Amino acid sequence: MAVQVPKSGNGMDEMVSSCRERVSIHPKYLISEEERKSLHGVLTLANVTTIDFEELEGPFRMQVIEKLRQACKHDGYFEVTNHGVAEGLMEQMMRVAEEFFEMPIEDRAYLYSNDYKRRTRVSTSFNVGQEETLHWRDYLRHPCHPLEDHIDSWPTKPESYRRITAEYATAMRSLTMKLLEVISESLGLEKDHIANALGKQNQTLQINYYPPCPNPDLTLALGAHTDPNCLTVVQHDQVSGLQIMKDGSWFDVPALHGAFFVNIGDQLQVISNGEYKSLVHRAVTNSKRRRISIPSFYGPSLDALIQPAPLLAAANSRSALYCPFTYQQFLDHFYSQRLVTNTLERFEISASKGEE
Ligand SMILES: O=C(O)CCC(=O)C(=O)O
Numbered sequence: 167m168a169v170q171v172p173k174s175g176n177g178m179d180e181m182v183s184s185c186r187e188r189v190s191i192h193p194k195y196l197i198s199e200e201e202r203k204s205l206h207g208v209l210t211l212a213n214v215t216t217i218d219f220e221e222l223e224g225p226f227r228m229q230v231i232e233k234l235r236q237a238c239k240h241d242g243y244f245e246v247t248n249h250g251v252a253e254g255l256m257e258q259m260m261r262v263a264e265e266f267f268e269m270p271i272e273d274r275a276y277l278y279s280n281d282y283k284r285r286t287r288v289s290t291s292f293n294v295g296q297e298e299t300l301h302w303r304d305y306l307r308h309p310c311h312p313l314e315d316h317i318d319s320w321p322t323k324p325e326s327y328r329r330i331t332a333e334y335a336t337a338m339r340s341l342t343m344k345l346l347e348v349i350s351e352s353l354g355l356e357k358d359h360i361a362n363a364l365g366k367q368n369q370t371l372q373i374n375y376y377p378p379c380p381n382p383d384l385t386l387a388l389g390a391h392t393d394p395n396c397l398t399v400v401q402h403d404q405v406s407g408l409q410i411m412k413d414g415s416w417f418d419v420p421a422l423h424g425a426f427f428v429n430i431g432d433q434l435q436v437i438s439n440g441e442y443k444s445l446v447h448r449a450v451t452n453s454k455r456r457r458i459s460i461p462s463f464y465g466p467s468l469d470a471l472i473q474p475a476p477l478l479a480a481a482n483s484r485s486a487l488y489c490p491f492t493y494q495q496f497l498d499h500f501y502s503q504r505l506v507t508n509t510l511e512r513f514e515i516s517a518s519k520g521e522e
Pocket residue numbers: 372374388393407408447448449458459461
């Protein structure tokens with residue numbers, strides 16, 4: 167029986183997708199006692215707020231925006247249906263994502279890098295250099311906008327990858343821009359406030375690939391974290407594995423069909439001056455089926471100066487909770503550590519400072 171041994175090399179040995187047969191895992195994947203306990207007694211979410219995009223065009227627009235506001239304020243996530251991204255395109259994207267991780271490892275290892283500044287890369291876990299415990303995940307990520315600036319850096323195989331992903335990324339960008347508009351409106355801001363606050367903006371597509379794991383009780387597919395970007399719009403396959411933290415407990419998110427799961431990231435928490443909360447979430451492994459998720463991360467360009475919307479930080483009772491920072495400063499901090507849930511603390515204005 168092969169043993170999965172993480173080494174530092176060209177990725178051929180490090181990636182969890184490199185072993186096709188069931189393997190016993192290296193101790194570097196074993197989570198703490200406390201995390202093991204947290205895998206038990208997980209509840210299933212009874213209902214996830216669904217935002218029907220078509221309804222936003224109709225007579226109930228204001229009610230839908232209010233529903234969205236409640237979900238962003240109290241949950242940090244919602245589902246979106248009738249979103250305008252063709253189901254056939256979603257399926258094609260999922261299929262090519264699977265093909266990418268199931269083709270011979272040599273065909274993707276050339277993209278392997280643990281350097282977060284390399285924007286198109288394949289990697290494993292989260293931030294291999296900084297982590298004591300590794301996550302049972304491989305991933306591909308690359309920027310998508312503007313397409314012509316980035317498409318040449320994307321994988322060359324499978325042969326249909328660039329064509330399908332270009333179409334998918336374009337559709338995801340248009341959905342996300344609409345989402346940012348209604349989220350701005352739900353905060354009482356100008357429609358284009360959030361999009362403008364992100365400077366030249368960044369759209370990154372990621373494919374997470376979680377092979378079956380022989381020890382699901384001892385490992386995590388991806389540890390608890392909040393997303394560093396502004397808004398994440400995820401396509402899931404039919405294998406569940408995403409869990410969210412709500413009122414101090416972990417909940418399974420049921421697999422969705424045809425809908426996208428949307429969650430708030432750290433930058434939206436800042437722009438909304440804490441009104442909307444970045445979602446704490448994680449992914450768990452299973453021993454039977456590989457799982458794939460495809461998040462589209464939407465966030466600021468590196469030079470964008472992020473700060474609470476002046477309108478939301480104006481009232482005395484709600485002065486600015488965060489000091490201004492560039493997204494580059496934020497990301498340098500985010501990647502200087504293992505995956506955590508409190509990256510934003512570094513940028514908080516403490517209660518006493520706020521009163522000065
Ligand atoms: O696989 C999932 O459902 C979660 C992925 C995730 O949280 C991430 O890539 O940031």
